[in-house]
Amino acid sequence: MSNPAGENVKEAAQGFQEGIYLEKKNSTIGTGSTAKTAEYRNFWVTIAITEHTAVMALLNDDFRPTPIKETFSLETLRGPQWFFVAEGQKRYDRLRPHLDRMFIQPAQAASQPQPAPKGAAAPKSSPAKKGGWWEG
Numbered sequence: 001m002s003n004p005a006g007e008n009v010k011e012a013a014q015g016f017q018e019g020i021y022l023e024k025k026n027s028t029i030g031t032g033s034t035a036k037t038a039e040y041r042n043f044w045v046t047i048a049i050t051e052h053t054a055v056m057a058l059l060n061d062d063f064r065p066t067p068i069k070e071t072f073s074l075e076t077l078r079g080p081q082w083f084f085v086a087e088g089q090k091r092y093d094r095l096r097p098h099l100d101r102m103f104i105q106p107a108q109a110a111s112q113p114q115p116a117p118k119g120a121a122a123p124k125s126s127p128a129k130k131g132g133w134w135e136g
Helices: 007-012 086-111
Strands: 020-029 036-049 053-059 065-073 082-084
Touching: 020 086, 036 065, 036 086, 053 086, 065 086
Parallel strands: none
Antiparallel strands: 020 036, 020 082, 036 053, 053 065
């Protein structure tokens, strides 16, 4: 994926690859003698990389992107609980067009000013209602 920010992004993101990442988190469930440690695993896919951050989407159990996206610092993603999944590169290459349709194109369209429809009248304001919503 090309990034319009150019060489500065490449230098800052050096060593960080686009693709699928595994996030592992350990947590304790229960208390006292019944407490157990559980490991949570989440798979994320990169959407965009900037100079200091990566925008990623959470993958579901079928390795399809969900609407959930997060922005992580590259420093966080270099932490001990994050792992690049090299075996997932072919899947990432297949997902890339879908990621663009789901996240990149709608964001670009939303940032474009929308012209007002021709002949559209200004919205009419409704008179203020008295009483609460339950009074109809």
